[in-house]
Amino acid sequence: MLSSALALASGSAIGLTLGLIGGGGSILAVPLLVYAVGVPSAHVAIGTAAFAVAVNAAASLGIHARRTAIRWPCALVFSAAGVGGAFAGAALGKAVDGEKLLALFGLVMIVVGALMLRPRPKGGSQSAWLTRANAARLLPRLIGLGAAVGMLSGFFGIGGGFLIVPGLILATDMELQDATSSSLVAVTAFGIASASSYAWSGLVDWQVAALLVAGGILGAFAGTKANTLLARRKGALTQVFAWFVIVAGLYVGGKGLLAVV
16 A cells, blocks of 8 residues: 555656656656665566656657647657667666666766756757758668667666757757657657566566556646746756756665675
């Protein structure tokens, strides 16, 4: 009963973070499942988190698609290239010892927190659409970056939005707002690929995943409303969250290293 309540609360925290600052929530999923909910296996935590992230991203994509123009050609090519990488990353992650995986995950959290402290990149002068005229220039970038980001996403079972957004901007010069919306296509695709791989190996706790998704929906509504009220302080909130992620990464990575040693 307590673990169910903690799973629901963890999902709410993730959804609240996503709604409030627009990213970073999925990076908390694995540590919350391991250290708060008490999921005994790092691999089960990663597989469960990947499923929840995919469902939440798909729901967010539906909302964004009604409000903004998704750059579908770019997003689909990036996602298609990344799905193969996500399957490869998931297979590699399952082969790594759970404690070592947590130690590496802690390192990633520290890097993510540091990246969030940096000023957000500005997009180019136009939001590019993939066309026959620019395909020769954009396709290699989209495929290469998509495969690399997908592998990292699959390995750690995270959405990877913090990597997908700059990846799309770097590949196509699209503006930040368009990259943020388009990134949800890849987050959904990578999450499904990772979750499928882990589920095939029996490494998804479906009951916890359902609670995580339910909590995430509730948290997202609250976070979206809070985002509107605190719009002027969004930068400060992002910095506070970034430092929280860094501290949490030090804790997760430290515990993982101690267990290995």
